Amino acid sequence: MAKADASLQVTTNQETGEALLAGMGELHLEITVYRIEEEQNIKVQVSPPIVVYREGLESNNSGRAFEGKSPNRHNRFFIEVEPLSNEVTEALRDGHFGDGTVRDKDSKATGDKFAEFGMSKDLMRKIYAIHGTNVLVNDTKGIQGLHETRELIIEAFNEVCKKGPVAEEPVTGMMVRVVDAKLHEDAIHRGPAQTIPAVRNAIKGAMIRGRTVIMEPMQKAFVSVPNDWLGQVTREVTNRRGIIEDMPSEGEVTTVVGVLPIAETFGFSNDIRAASQGRAVWNTENLGFEKLPEHLFDKVVGEIRTRKGLKPEPYGEAYYAE
Secondary structure, eight states, X not given: OTXXXXXXXXXXXXXXXXXEEEOSSHHXXXXXXXXXHHTSOOOOOOOOOOOOOEEEESSOXXXXXXXEEOTTSSOEEEEXXXXXXXXXXXXXXXXXXXXXXXXXXXXXXXXXXXXXXXXXXXXXXXXXXXXXXXXXXXXXXXXXXXXXXXXXXXXXXXXXXXXXXXXXXXXXXXXXXXXXXXXXXXXXXXXXXXHHHHXXXXXXXXXXXXXEEEEEEEEEXXXXXXXXXXXXXXXXXXXXXXXXXXXXXXXXXXXXXXXXXXXXXXXXXXXXXXXXXXXXXXXXXXXXXXXXXXXGHHHHHHHHHHHTTSOSSOOOHHHHHO
């Protein structure tokens, strides 16, 4: 089914054997499950749907590098993080710069591409890796032995991109700069077990210092409804933290155009049918991610962390400096 429908993604949890079905919204997933049960005659158990958020940066901490220490205390990495502009983030999302480790012979060309978007050509030519919409740059000068730990630094960077420090959600729109490092002269003391935790803690600590925010997925909804039921439909949209952008009318029918957080759309189809006595016709389109309102931050982070079996409050800056 995922091969036939490009907007459907299926991944399997190797530990539990669960299949995770990701789609364009509650209705899309409901229809897919219905087809699995009715057309394929496969009975499935379904958990309540979840929304995947993103972690992003509100401000940079340039000039205030965060120090990450290896477990043996012989290696230290100094990291700064900063948010990327929306333009660069979109270009990364579209695959304009590629993805994965950037080889030395390609770094010059990649840096020049970033310069087209107003970023420093000299800095971006020192790029190590791209992960989704995040970038890792080596901004150090003449550190002995750093090149030997390059792959380990990239591995730690990739780990943080997959699981951010606040809610272990994927990270978006971030540039990580390694600005300094103090490495043990003996390679045996700067292996994976030392380098990866040190870099991982430095990036996470720098993110907490730069203030990590939660980005929530948004949808644009178009609901066409006869004018007699217009009030009930607009109430359904606004009650779900929705913002009505436009209400063009044509004869007896008005289309309500609104922006809704996907987290608030569960049960929306049933409620819209009830509010309009089944006369509303509606569809949605994906709008990307927007910052979660400040007053909901603690509640949403607590819910995500509890669901993942973590303690409700994220760790502070001091935890990653130890």
